[in-house]
Amino acid sequence: MKNLKLKAARAGKDLSQDQLAQLCNVSRQTINAIEKGDYNPTINLCIAICKALDKTLDDLFWEG
DSSP states (O other): OOOHHHHHHHHHTTOOHHHHHHHHTSOHHHHHHHHHTSOOOOHHHHHHHHHHHTOOHHHHHSOO
16 A cells, blocks of 8 residues: 555655655665565664654654
């Protein structure tokens, strides 16, 4: 399932996939795969993404 919340939050911060990847110490391809729903990130990566985007885990990774 695509993670549109992550994509929207990243766009809201005016960050490219590459910029977010650098903030989280992963590749751009990893961010792309998460947004496309092709990769299930570790909890540590989820937390790093949330910190970079000033969001909570609920905001980005849990269905509401």
